[in-house]
Amino acid sequence: MALIVHKYGGTSMGSTERIRNVAKRVAKWARAGHQMVVVPSAMSGETNRLLGLAKELAPPKPGDDHNRELDMLASTGEQASSALLAIALQAEGMQAVSYAGWQVQVKTDSAFTKARIESIDDERVRADLDAGKVVVVTGFQGVDDAGNITTLGRGGSDTSAVAIAAAMKAHECLIYTDVDGVYTTDPRVEPDARRLTTVSFEEMLEMASLGSKVLQIRSVEFAGKYKVPLRVLSSFTPWDIDIKEEARSGTLITFEEDENMEQAVVSGIAFNRDEAKISVLGVPDKPGIAYHILGAIADANIEVDVIIQNLSKDGRTDFSFTVHRNDYAKAVDLLKAKVLPTLGAADIVGDTKICKVSIVGIGMRSHVGVASNMFRVLSEEGINIQMISTSEIKTSVVIDEKYMELAVRALHKAFDLDQPAA
């Protein structure tokens, strides 16, 4: 008997029929002797429907701040689906109870629409578990010190589930989703992509932040920080699949160094085309220019990803970075208005037709030549590299968007990711 947390995404909760299947699956786990905490997302489409109504009432305008009320609004989607799941569990003959974030309580800061969990009081949940109940806890939401409802941002239910698993020292947190695990790359781009049976949380962190949409990145950070074993698996297997088989399915995200992991140098190829590149040309090369440029960007709440500063030539340098495509126009306008005049740079240029492709692998720590291998593969395909960024366990390149699929497939093959693990 163990304490297990299940998390179900919006698609898995998308209709009463699917909710009933979730209830049957959870009941199976509970009847096998496990203490069960379940964290459901809102029914698919519901959050968009609610926020769409808000947008009709208050089309976004600079300076407007409806965030507190948007959280009051959006949080109702998860509350409704949690109550529905509890009812479905009761209909399956289980004792079940659902709690909103403020009831547990899931305490967060007051950053409405993107709050961060500060603490979870597990007393109420534990008492219910000990009384033999299945406990459903709303994902995505919490409550701040002033008693306002907050939400954690898109995908926040993953984080809720992991945070609850951490607070309750759960044996494992199972993230049920519409894919059956973490793949070496997106199978829609590379049909030979292979499901990983395990992946380290550091690799997962890089893959999530690099655009693998399986898990919200903060949930992976949380899992790593609190060492919560996290499994990504499909909610579309039959609910009455053998529980032992189910418990081994999907991809386990591990945090223990000595875990029996696949020893491939590169575990996966991540990519995204959500970014745009901005270059500030002819910047006088003196201390503080990075701060001068990026400080203005940060003040405007724009997140920066890859940052490159080229070698200086004649006392001037080029400074390039990438931002989310949605922030591109705003960032360029800002730099032209505020930074260009004071910095004495020559020009601002940009490109939205780029993509980022990365190889990720914990084995890269101990292997040399992995990055140069990557560059060779791309060169052989005639793909020009515009920016390079590296970390201990990943190497990313920014390339022309039109070569994205080609690059992913070539790298997938070159690093033997289409071959079963040794």
Place this chain on the structure above:
Amino acid sequence: MALIVHKYGGTSMGSTERIRNVAKRVAKWARAGHQMVVVPSAMSGETNRLLGLAKELAPPKPGDDHNRELDMLASTGEQASSALLAIALQAEGMQAVSYAGWQVQVKTDSAFTKARIESIDDERVRADLDAGKVVVVTGFQGVDDAGNITTLGRGGSDTSAVAIAAAMKAHECLIYTDVDGVYTTDPRVEPDARRLTTVSFEEMLEMASLGSKVLQIRSVEFAGKYKVPLRVLSSFTPWDIDIKEEARSGTLITFEEDENMEQAVVSGIAFNRDEAKISVLGVPDKPGIAYHILGAIADANIEVDVIIQNLSKDGRTDFSFTVHRNDYAKAVDLLKAKVLPTLGAADIVGDTKICKVSIVGIGMRSHVGVASNMFRVLSEEGINIQMISTSEIKTSVVIDEKYMELAVRALHKAFDLDQPAA
């Protein structure tokens, strides 16, 4: 400047366009210098949609109790509409904030799906009002001592609004709805029905409980108990109607005896066809039979309305009462199984094709012959009276359902309700 509570029903909140109109109307009142608390219902159809999902997951079965979770579920409708209204108010340039019942707090008992308000802590709302904000408070819901969400039952938003008005000692509570006031009877049955400019809360209480659907009966009880001036008016007048004209429109429900009221003996004709009649025939006439019969009915949570016991003949009597039509079959089965054998009665007979028609008027207290006048009118129309029930300010008769419209129209005319008040 006064503290005013507005309540808007589901139809008034039925679309973003209507919510925008509500916001404009509230903003007009706030700009006229009033402190505004607004209590909206869920968007029309939303509560039914949510409860419909629950019904799909757990078709109602005897012994099942999903009530706590149904309240978690249903309360989300009002939370969403409150947040949307706050956003619409902000878009109108107002400072606005919305609170769920547990945030205010609106404390109730733990009778899920039909909780009763026990207390309201107005501190948070008052601080916001003093800071110049419009405060939106969810209707229909509260929180019990254990921190569970409760709901007040259908139409509960009226009660919420009145309870908040009472707690805050509001100058007036305006109930905006899809009718423009309280009528002498239902205009769909009697086209000459006339809007009352004022009605006493005792009359309103009788009319509400007798089937006038304008206000939830508990809201009227609350208004009477705490002497909250209550006005029923239309939300379908243009939002920019002159505020003085709007403040005089609809029907004012008064509680002061010396108020300048319409002095008609009969103020209105109420009716409903939701009841069914059950008669226990040939009951041995001895002490305790009413308790014996109705105790069993009450234990099954069935509400009884009109109760009649006929004169005894040969030591036996007939005992008749009405219940809601939905409870009819259950009540008859119960009586046949449990009461008939032990009581030694002859038979149980019933009739679902009945209706109840009532004349209501505070003037009846001081006028004799009003009831007999009613019986004469019905007799002249050839309508047979099956049961009679009277109180200080109303007389009700149970008649064949097919005569309902005829009876209402004849009584409306006989008591001069089609004539303007003196």
